Amino acid sequence: MRLNRLLAGVAVASLTPLIAQAQTPPPPATSGPPVEVEISEGVLRPYQIAIAPFSGPNGSQISEVISGNLRRSGFFEPINPASFIETGLTVQNQPNFPLWTNIGAQAVLYGSAEQGPDGRTRVGFRLYDPYRQCQLVGFSFTATGENWRRVAHKISDVVYQRLTGEPGYFDTRVVFTIEGGEGEDRTSRLAIMDQDGYSPTPLSQDSNELILTPRFSSNSNEITYVALGPDYSRIYLLNLNTGRRESLGEFEGQLLAPRFSPDGSKIAFSIIRGGNTDVYVMDLRSRQLSRLTSDPGIDTSPSFSPDGSQLVFTSDRSGTARLYVMRSDGSGQRPISRGGGSYTAPAWSPSGNLIAFTKQQGGRFHIGVMDSGGGGERILSSSYFEEGPSWAPNGRYIMFARQERGGGTRLWTVDVTGRVVGQAAYAGSAGDPSWSPLLDPPPANLGLGQSPDSCPS
Amino acid sequence: MITRSKIFALTTVGVAVLAMSACTRSRPEADDGVVTPPPSTQPTGPTAPSGPVTADPMGPAQPGSVRDFVATAGDRIYFELDSYQVSPEAGQRLATQAQWLQRYPNVAVRIEGNADERGTREYNLALGARRAEAVRQYLVERGVAPNRINTISYGKERPIATGGGEDAWARNRNAHTAIVSGAPQ
Numbered sequence: 355m356r357l358n359r360l361l362a363g364v365a366v367a368s369l370t371p372l373i374a375q376a377q378t379p380p381p382p383a384t385s386g387p388p389v390e391v392e393i394s395e396g397v398l399r400p401y402q403i404a405i406a407p408f409s410g411p412n413g414s415q416i417s418e419v420i421s422g423n424l425r426r427s428g429f430f431e432p433i434n435p436a437s438f439i440e441t442g443l444t445v446q447n448q449p450n451f452p453l454w455t456n457i458g459a460q461a462v463l464y465g466s467a468e469q470g471p472d473g474r475t476r477v478g479f480r481l482y483d484p485y486r487q488c489q490l491v492g493f494s495f496t497a498t499g500e501n502w503r504r505v506a507h508k509i510s511d512v513v514y515q516r517l518t519g520e521p522g523y524f525d526t527r528v529v530f531t532i533e534g535g536e537g538e539d540r541t542s543r544l545a546i547m548d549q550d551g552y553s554p555t556p557l558s559q560d561s562n563e564l565i566l567t568p569r570f571s572s573n574s575n576e577i578t579y580v581a582l583g584p585d586y587s588r589i590y591l592l593n594l595n596t597g598r599r600e601s602l603g604e605f606e607g608q609l610l611a612p613r614f615s616p617d618g619s620k621i622a623f624s625i626i627r628g629g630n631t632d633v634y635v636m637d638l639r640s641r642q643l644s645r646l647t648s649d650p651g652i653d654t655s656p657s658f659s660p661d662g663s664q665l666v667f668t669s670d671r672s673g674t675a676r677l678y679v680m681r682s683d684g685s686g687q688r689p690i691s692r693g694g695g696s697y698t699a700p701a702w703s704p705s706g707n708l709i710a711f712t713k714q715q716g717g718r719f720h721i722g723v724m725d726s727g728g729g730g731e732r733i734l735s736s737s738y739f740e741e742g743p744s745w746a747p748n749g750r751y752i753m754f755a756r757q758e759r760g761g762g763t764r765l766w767t768v769d770v771t772g773r774v775v776g777q778a779a780y781a782g783s784a785g786d787p788s789w790s791p792l793l794d795p796p797p798a799n800l801g802l803g804q805s806p807d808s809c810p811s
Numbered sequence: 812m813i814t815r816s817k818i819f820a821l822t823t824v825g826v827a828v829l830a831m832s833a834c835t836r837s838r839p840e841a842d843d844g845v846v847t848p849p850p851s852t853q854p855t856g857p858t859a860p861s862g863p864v865t866a867d868p869m870g871p872a873q874p875g876s877v878r879d880f881v882a883t884a885g886d887r888i889y890f891e892l893d894s895y896q897v898s899p900e901a902g903q904r905l906a907t908q909a910q911w912l913q914r915y916p917n918v919a920v921r922i923e924g925n926a927d928e929r930g931t932r933e934y935n936l937a938l939g940a941r942r943a944e945a946v947r948q949y950l951v952e953r954g955v956a957p958n959r960i961n962t963i964s965y966g967k968e969r970p971i972a973t974g975g976g977e978d979a980w981a982r983n984r985n986a987h988t989a990i991v992s993g994a995p996q
Contacts, residue, residue, distance in 0.1 A: 536973050537970055537971065537972070537973045538969050538970070538971060540968065540969065540970075542968070564968050566932060566968070567932060567933065582965065582966075582968060584963075585921060585961065585963060585991070586963075587963065608936075608940060608963060608964060610933055610936050610937075611933045624933070624937070626936070626937060626940040626964065628944060629895075629940050629941045629943065629944025629945070629947075629962075630944075631936075631937035631940060652934065652937040652938070652941075654933045654934065654936075654937050655931075655933045655934070668933075668934060670934075675934060696934075698930070698931040698933070698934045699931045699932075699933065699934070712931050714929070714930070714931075738975070739928065739929070741931040741932065742931065742932065757928070759975035760973075760974050760975035760976075761975075786932070
């Protein structure tokens, strides 16, 4: 029954014109479709996909990267290539469909990498539905040879979008902190890696300066973060392309919690003055500073709505930490969280309809989501300690930091249903993850009538 | 919750730990999950007598020094869970700090507010700032000039105690009065 439901859901996705879906992306699993992973018995039956080794330079590695991406999403279970009956597929020929349905493949992906005369590598691929015996998508990406990983992530995004009906999220990076030492000798360095944990690269030197709370701008080239030294706390803007680092400026008071506005023109952050923490916003061009909150409570951790018109933040003005929403000029401040416990570190989802948060209740910490109006609260993950949710650009996954009792901190991901939870691909001691937007816009000409798609509508 | 006598015991431990901090700072860091093996406890043989060993009595800390401040006043006070209220015991310690600072008017201090690990990063920075400010106000009310005092919050980022337990959390909820200038070590 559950498998049928999964298949039905995917079939619907296949039949729906993707152009329409691209214009109105489906809300990430609050109530509407896709319902195929909302499996109440707690048994997830992922989509069986056969990913044949691509031919050509780095071909088999491309297949492995795609396989790893799709498996970690929780939607897919790549079939062990050792069980494949048909081998040596080429993009010129259709697969022998019954040989794939025989091993239970619900989709077949294969492709080839070829070096062109200009030295660049063209990676073509086709995705088939072996039951309906038709091509779901055929596409190619061209890039310099050393960029094969990014090509693999882009192919993963196309497959994910074609089979789930949601935008992908694999061609992304994550900034985070690499944690070391302990006690007063703790170190926290800025670092960046691919979404799948590949190539973690430090961006700051190990020193007495602790790097905290990095956040991407919406263009994925700029980040902002806090550097906490023995006697200072600064907000920096770092351009990842040029390596240029700029201080937001010297202020009276201690700075924390910087976030870009969605259009990148402003930074919302907090200043502590006389022991009181309030939310401010600074226009990056005019350098004009505006104070948004002024009550004696703690007001911090601002997060813009995706249209930039509102901010969610945490405040303990009522006595315990709750989530509040205000307009971007500071007007209309009102509490939205309704439950007991304390709510901190909110993050507005890219789709705008959800707010992720950290909740402390019952001696444990939880990552959860609620509607932007405060209703429909759901806890997705709980442990001894976890904090700092950051959304994948498709609004389906959340990365956060989880700390074991008396132990180190690791990066974890959970999907918005709370069913796909696991340690992120980076295995070292790490904290404060921030997920980038897609590095490039997804292909616009994807879907029925746009790219070769022979499946009947 | 934690009794007053326990807090007093904890503050004493805090002083002892601070006095030993020169040793703990040189400890090798376990970075990126690389575990440093503990030093061997196996006896390696008797120490060879290589020269005379002299003994000298160690006198009290030099008056007006950082060590004197730590020994006579104590440089750290502790707070209850999610609180920035100065307890009567902590107030006595701060009163002694204020007296000491009035005796040595060239000394400048930095109040460092700290929080335990049972809170999110940014909220804890804000909470640590409240603790540092509570201490600053206390010292100012007792006659220490405001321009001799800076404050900063380290949130949960600079714990003096490690390990996930009530004792460590209680020790990490503190405000540290660090002498930044005007006194020898």
